[in-house]
Structure formats: structure tokens, C-alpha cells
Amino acid sequence: MKRGCPYGSHRVIEPAGELPQAAWKIDNTPQIYSNEILIDVTRLNIDAASFAQIKRETQENTERTSQMILDIVRERGKHHNPVTDSGGMLIGTVIEIGEEIAGKIDLACGDRIATLVSLTLTPLVIEKINEIKFTVDQVDIAGKAILFESGVYAKLPPEIPEGVALALLDVAGALPQTARLVQLGDTVLIIGGGGKSGLLCLYEAKRRAGPAGKVIVLARSDTSYKRALETGWADIVIQGDATKPLAVLEAVKEATDGALVDVTINCVNIPGTEMATVLATKERGVIYFFSMATSFTAAALGAEGVGKDVTMLIGNGYTHDHAQISFHALAESAQLRKLFEQLYS
């Protein structure tokens, strides 16, 4: 067996010299190098921004959606949506571990795992699409994937339904990052707070801001609005459209007596919400763009254009121990667990 680069550069086909995430095409041959892991894949969790774009394009037609997913993987060797530039993650069973890493990692053949690295860098072969779960952004498949030596993964706890674990781990960075950013007494705005990552941020933001703080959610549809309201974790839930910056500014001014918010967390799955996020945030406040649909230029030039001095953070998908922390939140809050089970089981 040959040894590969720990970051997977040995599988890059084009352009040469790139790392797999930035590459257009990677080699998805399901035969491992001595420092890789082979996974028998059963389900993909397509990134929300990517799946929203695919659904818009195919109008949720099952055949066209399957074809689009198959085409992306056939062309690129990975599920890397060329429009949104985002991927997702997967669950499956470990079926082979390269000889150089076997015994050095806490994995054995037969273990059920979720990969915690993006599908945009994961060599993937889809043999068959079995079911497309449009409401939860998940796709049941038969296929194979490769995890590089540097790839992060989590073993699936048997007590949590796999659909729930997959949904939770897809956005595992959201809750620990919220914990880092929100201080006692803060006013926090969560845009898209009725969605998957939004609910995790909402739960954690309320715990961190405490009784003297204020947590506001902006939700679009009736369903998201009702879901966020019924958690009881938000002090105020606003129903509105984050692509309408001035309307959002007015609503947030009203909710905060004109003060605006200390921390804004953007969890939407569509483009064009940067300026609502910027305008709602106080001078010297903090913005956490968790959304993959965020445009760096729209945020940076937009903030400059309105003379707003805010700290803007990119939502790093990885935080130390994020899987463990997210599983812990589910164990700690029966309400959060019930919510995720209702939505993603």
C-alpha cells in the first residue's frame, strides 16, 4: 500500500498542486492508501445552502434531484456544489483502515461514524441513490467514501437516532461558537433561528446571555416562527425577511429600544442577508456568519458602505470537541432532543 498526503493532496486531479477542498476534481477510486479509511456510506447530509439551491433548480423533482447529485459527484469525485461551493457530510460504516494508521486511532472496522469534514473534500462514489429526504436535507445512498489521515470524525452514539446525529453533527460548530461569543447580559440576534443551526444557537445563546440578556430571533416562514416561539428560549421572535435590511433594522430597533444588538448570528440558507446582519448589530458589536451563503465582499464592502465598525467572523465548521459538546447539549436538554427527534428522526 502506498502512503498518501495526510491532507489528501495525492488524490487531487485538477488543478495540480491544490488541496482537495479547493480542487475542481479529485480521484474517488475506492481503494485506500496506507493512511486512509474506507467507509461504506449509507446517508449524506447535504449542506443547507447547497440543498436549497439544488431544490430551487430541480423544483424538488426526485429524478432531477438524483441526477443533479450524481452529476456533481461524477464530474468532481466529491459532492461539491459548484454554485454554492458547499458540501455537507456523511454517515457510514468503517470497512477498511490503512495499515499505517490502524491501531493508532480509536476506530475499528464495523464502527458507525459521521465524517466531520466537508463533502467538498471527501472522495465519494455513489453506487445508488435510495431515497431523497427533501424536508431534512438528507439522502440515503449506497456508496463508498475515503477519509484522509487528517480527517475528523465522530463515532455515532447508539442511543441517538442516526438522522438526528447526522443533522446535529452537520452544524456541530454552531453551538460551541455561540458559547464562546455570547456573554452574560448580551443582547443577541439569531437570523434563521428556527432552523437547524439556528435552534442550537438559540438554545446556547439564552443559556449564556442569562436572565439579564435578551435573545431575539428573526424567522421567515410561519413554521420557523412558530418553532422558535414555542421553544420559549427567545425573548422576542420577529417574523421577517433577512434579505430586506431596512425592514430588519426597524424591527430590531423596536425590539431593543433603538440600542441594536451586541452579537448577531446568521444561520440562513440563502444568499443576500449580509446587510440585515450588519445593520442590526451595534457599533463594535460582533457578527458570526455561520451561513455558507455569506458573501465576504457583500459583508465587508457593505459594512464599510454604511460606516459600521463591527467584528465579522467566518463560521469555522470545526471547533475543538464540537461533536462531544453538541451531543452533550442533546443529553442535557430533553426539550432540545425532542425537537431534533421530531425534525430529523
Ligand SMILES: NC(=O)c1ccc[n+]([C@@H]2O[C@H](COP(=O)([O-])OP(=O)(O)OC[C@H]3O[C@@H](n4cnc5c(N)ncnc54)[C@H](OP(=O)(O)O)[C@@H]3O)[C@@H](O)[C@H]2O)c1
Ligand atoms: N459554517 C459551517 O461550518 C456550516 C456548517 C453547516 C452548515 N452551514 C450553513 O449554515 C446555514 C444554516 O444551515 P442549517 O442546516 O441550519 O439550515 P436550515 O435548517 O435550512 O435553516 C435555515 C434557516 O434560514 C431561514 N431563512 C431562509 N431564508 C430566510 C430569510 N430570507 N429571512 C430569514 N430567515 C430565513 C429558514 O427559515 P424558513 O424555514 O422559514 O425559510 C431556516 O430557518 C446554511 O447556510 C448552511 O450552509 C455552515
